[in-house]
Amino acid sequence: MNINQISWGDDSAEKDAYLLEYFVTSESLKRLAEKEKGIVIGRKGSGKSALLKKLDQIFRDQDETTVIKVAPKYNSIRTILNNKDISSNFGTEIFFQHTWLRQIYLDLMCNIGHGAKGVYASGSYEVAREIAKQQGRTSKDIVENIADVLAKVKAKVGDLGEFGLELEKELRNIADVEALEHHINALISNKEKAVVLIDDLDLGWDNSETANDMLLGLLSAANYIGGMNNNIHPVIFLREDVYSILMERTQHSDKYRNVERLRWSKGDLVAILESRINFNRTRDGLDAVPNPFLTVFPQTVGVSHTDNWMIERTLSRPRELIQLSRYYSEGVDGDLPSDAVLKASESEYSNWKLDDLCAEYSNQYPGLGSVFSYWKTRYRRHKYHLKKAELEEILLGIMGEVTLNQDWFSKLVDQVNVDGLMAILYEIGFLGDFVLGGQGGSKTYYSYESRHEPVFDEVQIHSCFRKAVNTVERIRSL
Known part of the structure; x- marks a missing residue:
């Protein structure tokens, strides 16, 4: 098998x-297949969408189970967040909770109603079929x-505060939650x-107050639905950094702590590559083989075993390992590793990963790429292992020389908050904390x-970024 002909799969699950x-x-x-968790969190590229696709297959294969997918489009989210009425007066968590309830209930009704086409239906099945006829297989x-809920609210009040203690009752009525719930409970029991x-x-999502309230409203809606009907199981897939921000903003974080955190061991990551190689x-x-990794990759790189070397150059996420494998295989001529x-x-992979990191945190830290552009040019051929004083000197140089008109960066510069910038670079995975000695030896x-x-x-500096910021090479070939 020619190594450069290997297909590692689409970037999008x-x-x-x-x-x-x-x-x-x-x-x-x-x-997750046993419905033990209702929230899945993981960083970008950790396999959330792949897991959702597999769960979708598993649940659809189960008898008497309705499965719907709710996946708002980018333009839909931006339209909502750019609406001045929503951002100024109405876009609170409780408002979004009831619009999400309405959305999920109507999607369920449409899906069930579509299945009832062509057969005799009465009661709630007839209602579901009529909704499906009006709106198609999926709801609005x-x-x-x-927009429907907002128009009805504005017809009654100028802002939600005018509802006073009747706020939740009014929103349930306006969003038709009571009526829809009646039919949902009759259909799913x-x-x-x-x-x-x-x-x-x-x-x-842009980390604005409205955007975060919209997602908190969804968490509230999903939690409510799961308690309202034990036969309905919502599963929310969230980026881990977004989840952390939401938990800092809510007083009800205890309701959302039973999460499935996606973590990958070395064995799991290698298994992903091996499964694709055998495919x-x-x-x-050709026949599948028991240990296909070494049919494609060399046994060692320098003094390191190749599987260790590759995984050390990722943040332990499948997408990164697959991308590194793709860059490698496309450059191999023939069938020998x-x-x-x-x-x-x-080098090409490292630059891709640095760009990917900046894109991942573009809402929390817009313009982050300017920091790394300065780093790679000003500190070219610099070492990647730094004492605190050396790092502080670099960060002071960045804060003094980089022009970045963004609130998060301007605040750090105004306060000369070197520790704050250091913490951000650690949080996003660019820097690791090196701890010397101890029984287990040194560890980053x-x-x-x-x-x-x-x-x-x-x-x-993490291995996957060292080439991108032009640090000194240390691993030597035998």
Whole structure:
């Protein structure tokens, strides 16, 4: 098999036609399939969408189970957040809670009603079928539902505060929650079950108060639905950084702590590559083999085993490892693994990963790329292991020289808050906290690995960013 002909799959799990054929199972999948958790969190590229796609398949294969997917489009979210009435007067958590309830209930009704077409229906089934006829298989877009509710609210009051103690009662009435709930409970009871998979919530999210209230409203709605009817199981997929921000903003964080955090071991990550390699082998008429990794990758890179070397250059997320594999395989000529090509692919991958990091945190820290652009030019060929004083000197240089007209950066500069910038670079995974000695020996701790209170006596730039910011190479070939 020519290594440069390997297909590693589409970058987007939703568009990957073969994902379910080489999907690698996990303990997270098992727990979610048993409906033990209702919130899934993970960083960008950690496999949330792939997991959702597999769960969708599992639940749809179950008897008497209705499955719907709620995935707002980017333009829909932006339209909502740019509406001045919503951002100024009405876009509170409780308002969004009731619009989400209406959206989910109507989606369920449409789905069930579509299935009742062509058969005799009465009662709630007849209502569901009529809704499906009016709106198609899925209900109105979230923008249309919010617009409907907003128009009815504005017809009564100038802002939500005018409802006073009757606020929740009024919103339930305006959003038709009571009537819809009556039919939902009649349709989904006893043997019937429903699963609501909710994804793509970071599309259009901008970390504004309205955006966060919209997502908190969704969390409230999902929590309410799960308590209202035990046969309805909502599952929300959220980016971990977004989840952390939401938990800092709500007084009800205890309701949302039973989450499934996506974490990947070395064995799990290698298994993802091996499953895809064997898929390519069988596609090309070859037999699958027990340990396919070394049929594609060299055994070592320099003094390191290749699997360790590759995983050390990721933030332990599948997408990063697949991207590194793609850069490597495209450069190999023939069917023999090449350590030289793998090493050469590191630079392109590292630049991709740095761009990816800046995109991931573009809402919390817009313009972050300017910081790294300065770093890679001003501190070219600098070492990646730094004492605290050395790091402070670099960060002071960045704060003094980089022109970045963004609130988060301007605030740090005004306060000469070097520790604050250091904490951000640790939080996003660029820097690790190096701890010297101890029984377990020296270790570098990164924010994505486990709970750790960084001291920053010494730090290391993460391996996956070292080429991108032009640090000194240390691993030598044998």
